[in-house]
Amino acid sequence: MRKIRTIRQKLSLPPVRLSFMAVGLSVFLFTAAVSAVMFFEFPAAIGAEKELPIYSVERRDKAVALTFDCAWGDEHMEAILDTLDQHGAKATFFVVNYWAEKYPDMVKELASRGHEIGSHSTTHPDLATLPKETIQKEIGTVEETVEKLTGRKTALLRPPFGSYNNTVMDAANAMGYQVIQWSLDSLDWKSLTAEQIVDRVTRNVRPGAIVLFHNNAEHAEEYLPLILDKLQSEGYEILPVGQLIYAKDYHMDRTGRQIYDGTEEPEGHGGGLEEPRGEAGVTGPGAVGESMEKDSETKVR
Numbered sequence: 001m002r003k004i005r006t007i008r009q010k011l012s013l014p015p016v017r018l019s020f021m022a023v024g025l026s027v028f029l030f031t032a033a034v035s036a037v038m039f040f041e042f043p044a045a046i047g048a049e050k051e052l053p054i055y056s057v058e059r060r061d062k063a064v065a066l067t068f069d070c071a072w073g074d075e076h077m078e079a080i081l082d083t084l085d086q087h088g089a090k091a092t093f094f095v096v097n098y099w100a101e102k103y104p105d106m107v108k109e110l111a112s113r114g115h116e117i118g119s120h121s122t123t124h125p126d127l128a129t130l131p132k133e134t135i136q137k138e139i140g141t142v143e144e145t146v147e148k149l150t151g152r153k154t155a156l157l158r159p160p161f162g163s164y165n166n167t168v169m170d171a172a173n174a175m176g177y178q179v180i181q182w183s184l185d186s187l188d189w190k191s192l193t194a195e196q197i198v199d200r201v202t203r204n205v206r207p208g209a210i211v212l213f214h215n216n217a218e219h220a221e222e223y224l225p226l227i228l229d230k231l232q233s234e235g236y237e238i239l240p241v242g243q244l245i246y247a248k249d250y251h252m253d254r255t256g257r258q259i260y261d262g263t264e265e266p267e268g269h270g271g272g273l274e275e276p277r278g279e280a281g282v283t284g285p286g287a288v289g290e291s292m293e294k295d296s297e298t299k300v301r
Contacts, residue, residue: 051169053159055256056183057208057244063237064209065244067182069120069158070095072216074103079221081113087228089238093215094120094158097142104149111150116240118156119143119177128163135171156180156241180241181256182210188217197223202230208257210241 068080070093084091093110095117100107110117121127122141130138143154157177159168164179172179186201197219201211213220231238249262 051166052252052254052256053164053169053179053181054210054245054252054258055181056206056210057246057258058260059208059244061237062207062235063239063244064205064207064211064231065239065241066091066211066213067118067158067180067241068093068213068215070099070215071120071124072099072214074106074215076217076220077103077106077109077215080215080224081109081115083221083224083228084115085113087225087232087238089228089232090115090240091238092116092118092156092241094118094156095142095146096120096124096160097122097145098124100142100145100149107146107149111152116156116242117146117150117152117154118158118180118241119146119154120158121160124160126161126163127159127168128165130167132167132171135168136175139172139175139177178245180210180245182212183257184209184211186211186213186217186223188219188223189214192219194219194222194226198226198230201227205231205236207236208244210244 066089068091093115095107107117119139119142121138123138125138127135127138139157147153155177157172157179158181159179162181169179183206184201184204186197188197192200201223205211213224217223228238246258246260246262250258250260253259
C-alpha cells in the first residue's frame with residue numbers, strides 16, 4: 001500500500017498545473033466544438049447570404065430544359081436545330097456576343113424556329129472578377145446585338161464558366177435578368193464518346209433538371225437524337241428554361257433549386273416568366289456530377 005501511495009504521489013501534479021491543464025482542455029474542447037459547427041453549418045449560412053442563380057426546378061410533372069452554350073463555330077447548328085424540330089422540342093441557347101456577330105443568320109434562325117435565346121456575355125470573361133458596371137456592359141452589348149437581329153430582348157444570363165457572386169447577381173437582376181446555371185452537365189466538352197454522354201444524361205436526369213450542352217460539341221449530332229428519344233420515351237417534356245421555371249411564389253433551397261410555395265397550380269405546369277421582355281420577348285432565367293463547380297478547363301464554356 002505504501003508503494004502504491006508513493007507512486008500516486010509521484011504521478012500527482014501540483015494544483016496550479018492541474019488548473020492550467022483544465023483550462024487548456026476546456027479551450028481545446030471549445031475550439032473543436034466551434035470547428036464542428038463551422039464545418040457543418042457555415043456552408044448553410046453562406047448559402048443563406050449568397051444570392052443563388054437557378055440550377056433546377058421542383059416540378060410536379062416530368063419536364064426538363066436542354067440548354068446550349070454558343071461560343072464556338074456553327075458547323076453542328078443545323079443538325080441540332082433539325083433534331084429538335086423532329087422531336088418537337090424547344091431549347092435555350094446562350095450566345096456570346098462575338099458568336100452572334102459572326103453568325104447573325106444563325107441567331108435569326110434560332111428565333112424563327114421558336115427557340116429561346118439568352119446571354120452568355122459579350123467577351124466570355126469571368127464575371128465574378130468584374131465590377132458591376134462592366135458586368136452590365138457585358139450583358140447589355142449582347143442584348144443589343146440579339147435585339148437588332150431578332151427584334152427580341154434577352155432576359156436570362158448564364159455566366160461564363162458558371163462563375164458568379166452577389167455582384168453578378170445584383171447587376172443582372174437590376175437589368176431585369178434571371179441568372180441560371182445547370183443541374184446536369186453532359187460533359188460533351190470533354191473527351192467522351194456519344195454513348196457515354198447519352199448514358200450520363202439519361203441516367204442522371206430528373207424532373208426540373210437544366211441540362212448543359214455546347215453547340216460545338218464533337219458528338220452533338222450523334223448524342224442529341226438518342227437523348228431526346230430516351231427522354232421522350234420516358235414521358236419527359238422538353239421545355240425552354242423560361243417555361244420550366246416559376247415566375248413567383250417560390251423560394252430557393254441551398255442547392256439552387258426553385259421550390260414552389262403557391263397554393264394554386266402554376267400556369268403552364270411549371271410557370272414561366274410573367275412578362276416577356278421586348279415585343280416578342282425571349283424569356284427565362286437560370287445536382288448531378290459537376291453542376292456547381294467552376295470549370296477549370298481552358299476550353300470555352
